[in-house]
Amino acid sequence: MRIHVDRSRCVGAGQCALTAPALFDQGEEDGLVEVLDAEPDDTQAAAAAMAARVCPSGTITVSR
């Protein structure tokens, strides 16, 4: 599984950091998405998928 983010789309809602705090954070300076673990193991699959689903701006994509 690989997580990709397009920071130019991010609107800083923080839904990813709230939903999957092991995978995502928000930048200290700009509040935009930061990926903590771009290639997590399968135990994180559900959290990654949910983060991608709740992101309001289509910033996150998860591929296998």
Next chain:
Amino acid sequence: MTLSEPEATQFPARLPGEPFPPRQYADFRERPGLIRSTLPTGGPVWLVSRYEDVRTVLTDRRISSNPAREGFPNVARTGGVPTQDQIPGWFVGIDPPEHDRFRKALIPEFTVRRIRQWRPLIQETVDRCVDHLLSLGDSADLVAEFALPVPSLVISTMLGVPFVDREFFESRTKTLVSLKTTTEDERGVAVQELLRYIGRLIKVKQKRAGDDLISRLLESAVLSPEELTGVIMLLLIAGHETTANNIALGVVTLLSNPQWIGDDRAVDELLRYHSVADLVALRVAVEDMEIGGQVVRAGEGIIPLIAGANHDLNSFDRPDEFDPGRAARHHVAFGYGVHQCLGQNLVRAEMEIVYRTLFRRVPTLAVDADVTALPFKYDGTLFGLHELPVRW
């Protein structure tokens, strides 16, 4: 202007004694295409009631939230509260890319981490509001004495409003949302007083910066002082009545479902279940397009029904049941797309702290009325309670 479908459906209304959301929404979701209706203020509009369609409307760049555009659907007269054409910096009504300058300036103030840092101050504020409530004896109106003051006092702390001015601040913001007891003139005066006050506060912070939101935004210099005044006003208005309604409705729902008191998962489910901002996300098509199998023309107004989406059977099992055990984070109670509520993590923190504190410190709290006969806001754009009599 006419819409591209001939038959109009009556604009949905909440009726006293009826459950929320309006019963028609279930029927709307079953019908093909979108629902053509007529606004309470006159003029045609498309209503969108399915979850996936609502998310599409809120993310499609061919759809605008600019109220100055021809065909923009005004659900209600603004009731004395100004709109963005009157205040620079009212960026919920500004489309990208111009919108992004405002949003990006504010994002660092509302991140999950930043809001976590505010929690001790939110806790202190909520405790003071509970002290006030208890000082009133053994009964009170929870809306006026608790639910409205909490968000106003919290945001004034974050903005850096001096302690001595917070009562002024709180009373004027309360005037703005008390549609039943104030006139449009009074609300207009309150807006002007608040704008003048915010303008003065910005001048004070320009001279002497503090550890607060206004000082940091001034330092970043992305927004002009005039824009900043409008932005602060927007933060005040957007976060006040909405949060108060969520607090008050949540107290009623949790008292009816006491097994969920003390469980923070209740917060997102309350947000989904009540969907207080049902008629808040207003849009207009900029180009001809197809939404949910319906042709929509440029210049036609669109209202994505937030409560409709949040009670869609295809996205939530047993949607009309209150069940915090469900995984409901994908609700659209805060909207969706680039305008999704900036303050959502603040609202979550306020609600978590309010329920934990209120039910711990006032364990005998009870609604002092027949719940079905409470004065729900059947008439406004926001769902909520005008009053909530409680005793303890």
